[in-house]
Amino acid sequence: MFIKRFFKGGANVPHHKNTANCETVKMGVPEKVVIPMLQHIGAPCEPCVKKGDTVKVGQIIGDSDKFISAPIHSSVSGTVVDVAPMLQSGGFYVPAVEIKTDGKQEIYEGIKPPEYSNSKEFIEAIRRSGLVGLGGAGFPAHVKLSLPPNKRVDTLIINGAECEPYITSDYREIIENSWNVISGINIIMEILNINNVIIGIEDNKPEAIEVMERIDKSSDKISVVKLKSRYPQGAEKMLIYAITRRKVPAGGLPADVGVIVMNVNSVSFISEYVKNGMPLIKKRVTVDGPSVKNPGNVEVLIGTPISQVFDFCGGFSVPPKKVLMGGPMMGIAQSSMDLPVVKHTNALLALDEKSAKLPESGACIRCGRCIRACPMNLLPLNLYNNAIRDNIDELKKHHVNDCIECGCCSYVCPAKINLVQSLRLGKAKVKQAAMAKGGK
Ligand code: SF4
Ligand code: SF4
Incomplete structure (x- = not known):
C-alpha cells in the first residue's frame, strides 16, 4: 500500500545519501575498545568488572537496577585494563571500561537464544540483550515494549524514514537484511498481539520501498507507506502523525495514542537475537562527509575509537575541521577522536573547513x-x-x-x-x- 502523507512544518534539507549503494563492510577487531557505561536515555550502568579481569564477547560489563536503563556488554574478548571516568562529547563524565583485546573473539559461555513463553519473559530477554533504539535516540527497547496495564496498542510503526542527510544505515538494513526486518516484526506482532504494522519509508528510497512492498504481500497485517521526503519525518511524533493522524500529547508517549514505533535496525536485531542470543555489541555506521577519503557503511564493534573507523575508510582527503556523531541536523560535535562508537551511533561525519563553518548571526527580522x-x-x-x-x-x-x-x-x-x-x-x-x- 502506498500513501503519501505529511506533517506540519519541517524543512527541505538536501539528502546527500552518497553511501546508499555502499554495501556494509565489516571492520576488524581493534587493539582496544573503550565502552562507556551510558549509551542510552536513562540511568547510567555501574561497571561490574574491574581492572585485570578477563572478559569475553557478549559478557555483561555494566548494569543498573533502574528501569530506564539497559545493560552493556563487552564487544570483544580480552583484558580489562582500566575502569575510569571518561569525558563524553556532551561535556559530562561517565565511567568507561577499557579492554585490551586478545584477538580471539571468544564468545561468553552464557550466550544462548533467549527462552520465553509470554510477553513478560520476552521483554525481560530484550532487556538482557541491551537493545536501545538504533535510530539514534537510544531509548531502551524493553521500556518501549513494556505497556502500562491501562494502555492498549493497536499499531506498530516501523521507522525506515531515515530523514537526516547523509545517513544510510537503515536503508542498508532494509536492502541487505530485509527478511530479518520482517522476521523481527512478526516476533513483536505475535508477542504483543498487534495486528496492524506499518513500515514508513521516505519516497527518496524507492528501492527500499520496492523490497518491503514485495515482502509485505506475505502478510495482510503489514503494509508499507511511502512518505513524502521532508525533514524531520523520522522523528517519532512526526511519523505517528503522518501515518495515523494521531497526535501524541505534550510530554506523552506513543502508547498514549495506541502506537509503538521501532527502528528497522532494532526489529532486525531482535530477529537475530532470538536466533543466537548475542546481545548488542556492534553497529552499522555511515561514514561520510567532505573530508572522508572513502565514504561507506561500516559494521563496527561498540567501543571502537572513532579515529580508527575513519582510518578504516582510508583516512581524510583534507583535514577535518569538525567531526559529528550523527547527521548534520542533530549530530553532536566530537571533542576527541578517541571517543568510541556507541550503541546509538548511526553516522560519523567529517566536515572540511567550508562545510564546518557556521555563518555569522545577524539581527532577527521577525519573518516568522x-x-x-x-x-x-x-x-x-x-x-x-x-x-x-x-x-x-x-x-x-x-x-x-x-x-x-x-x-x-x-x-x-x-x-x-x-x-x-x-x-x-x-x-x-x-x-x-x-x-x-x-x-x-
Ligand atoms: S529545534 Fe526545537 S524549536 Fe527548533 S524547530 Fe525543532 S522542535 Fe522546533
Ligand atoms: S523570526 Fe527571527 S529568529 Fe525566526 S527565522 Fe525569522 S529572523 Fe530567524
Missing part, C-alpha cells in the same frame, strides 16, 4: 520562518530570548522541553541565529533548576 518550520508548534525565537536570559519560568511556560532539537528553526532562519543551540542550553538550564529544587 522559524515558527512555521517548527514541527512541534513552538515559538523558537521566544524560547531563544528566554534561554539566553535564563528565564526558567518562561522557558517552562512555553514548553521548551517539547523541543526535539531537530534544528529546522536554525536551518531556515535568514539571520542565522543560533536557535537550536540556545534551546538545548535552555533545556539543560530547566533541568538544572529542577534538580536544584530536588526534582529530577
Whole structure:
C-alpha cells in the first residue's frame, strides 16, 4: 500500500545519501575498545568488572537496577585494563571500561537464544540483550515494549524514514537484511498481539520501498507507506502523525495514542537475537562527509575509537575541521577522536573547513520562518530570548522541553541565529533548576 502523507512544518534539507549503494563492510577487531557505561536515555550502568579481569564477547560489563536503563556488554574478548571516568562529547563524565583485546573473539559461555513463553519473559530477554533504539535516540527497547496495564496498542510503526542527510544505515538494513526486518516484526506482532504494522519509508528510497512492498504481500497485517521526503519525518511524533493522524500529547508517549514505533535496525536485531542470543555489541555506521577519503557503511564493534573507523575508510582527503556523531541536523560535535562508537551511533561525519563553518548571526527580522518550520508548534525565537536570559519560568511556560532539537528553526532562519543551540542550553538550564529544587 502506498500513501503519501505529511506533517506540519519541517524543512527541505538536501539528502546527500552518497553511501546508499555502499554495501556494509565489516571492520576488524581493534587493539582496544573503550565502552562507556551510558549509551542510552536513562540511568547510567555501574561497571561490574574491574581492572585485570578477563572478559569475553557478549559478557555483561555494566548494569543498573533502574528501569530506564539497559545493560552493556563487552564487544570483544580480552583484558580489562582500566575502569575510569571518561569525558563524553556532551561535556559530562561517565565511567568507561577499557579492554585490551586478545584477538580471539571468544564468545561468553552464557550466550544462548533467549527462552520465553509470554510477553513478560520476552521483554525481560530484550532487556538482557541491551537493545536501545538504533535510530539514534537510544531509548531502551524493553521500556518501549513494556505497556502500562491501562494502555492498549493497536499499531506498530516501523521507522525506515531515515530523514537526516547523509545517513544510510537503515536503508542498508532494509536492502541487505530485509527478511530479518520482517522476521523481527512478526516476533513483536505475535508477542504483543498487534495486528496492524506499518513500515514508513521516505519516497527518496524507492528501492527500499520496492523490497518491503514485495515482502509485505506475505502478510495482510503489514503494509508499507511511502512518505513524502521532508525533514524531520523520522522523528517519532512526526511519523505517528503522518501515518495515523494521531497526535501524541505534550510530554506523552506513543502508547498514549495506541502506537509503538521501532527502528528497522532494532526489529532486525531482535530477529537475530532470538536466533543466537548475542546481545548488542556492534553497529552499522555511515561514514561520510567532505573530508572522508572513502565514504561507506561500516559494521563496527561498540567501543571502537572513532579515529580508527575513519582510518578504516582510508583516512581524510583534507583535514577535518569538525567531526559529528550523527547527521548534520542533530549530530553532536566530537571533542576527541578517541571517543568510541556507541550503541546509538548511526553516522560519523567529517566536515572540511567550508562545510564546518557556521555563518555569522545577524539581527532577527521577525519573518516568522522559524515558527512555521517548527514541527512541534513552538515559538523558537521566544524560547531563544528566554534561554539566553535564563528565564526558567518562561522557558517552562512555553514548553521548551517539547523541543526535539531537530534544528529546522536554525536551518531556515535568514539571520542565522543560533536557535537550536540556545534551546538545548535552555533545556539543560530547566533541568538544572529542577534538580536544584530536588526534582529530577
Ligand atoms: S524549536 Fe526545537 S522542535 Fe522546533 S524547530 Fe527548533 S529545534 Fe525543532
Ligand atoms: S527565522 Fe530567524 S529572523 Fe525569522 S523570526 Fe525566526 S529568529 Fe527571527
